[in-house]
Amino acid sequence: MDTLFIKNMVCNRCIMVVQNELDKLGLDVKSIKLGEVVVGKELTAEEKKKLEEAFTPLGFEVIDDKKSRIIEKIKNTIIELVHHQDNGAKTNLSEVLSSKLNHDYNYLSNLFSEVEGTTIEKYFIAQKIEKVKELLVYDELSLSEIAFRMNYSSVAYLSNQFKKVTGLTPSHFKQIREDKRKPLDKV
Known part of the structure; x- marks a missing residue:
């Protein structure tokens, strides 16, 4: 094998x-x-x-190489957590990564920062914001439902983090997306 x-x-x-x-x-x-x-x-x-x-x-x-494998496992674990698990349970990222990769979180964090030029936390936030964008575009959930699903403590906290990362508020992002969409009869 x-x-x-x-x-x-x-x-x-x-x-x-x-x-x-x-x-x-x-x-x-x-x-x-x-x-x-x-x-x-x-x-x-x-x-x-x-x-x-x-x-x-x-x-x-x-x-x-071993370091690249660890980095890829960190990324895949975060992607799995954010995009492929639909649970409202709060998870401690450092505990999840440490147990899944069998390494001390400080080692993982330092390695990730050294190789990727960003922190695990910033990567995690970027993935969460991508998921929020996806949920906003689907237009099936309210902003408070999205905040709950993505484990944000409040809609305000989600909105602030979204604006920090994208430069837009969630409602402005959604408006821009809707403005770009053409009705089916105009395609």
Whole structure:
């Protein structure tokens, strides 16, 4: 068995694309999740080369060094938390990352900042704001429902953080998005 760590896998569609490429190469996939694939056998240098050639045009990359693997696991854990878990439970990010990656949070935080040039917290906030944008565009939830779903203590706190990151209030962002949309009969 061989575990491959793959950079830039961020969604279920990425998993399908990677699975498809692995199938084309005839590799026996035992498990696949964001950023990580387990294949049935140790890959040869030739198979790894073919994999790189298949992944690169699709925006994926096999990660070899330990630090990059840890960074990718941090990002994938945050993406999973923010975008793929629909729970109202408050989570302590440092505890989640420490337990999932089996490292002290200070080590993870320092490594992430050193390699990415930003903090884990800022990356987490950026992901949350992206999710808020998505929910605003869907227009199915009120701002207070979005604040609750995204674990903000208040609508005001969400609005302030949204404005800090985007330069717009949530309502202004939503208005701009609506202004750009054309009615179906005008498309």
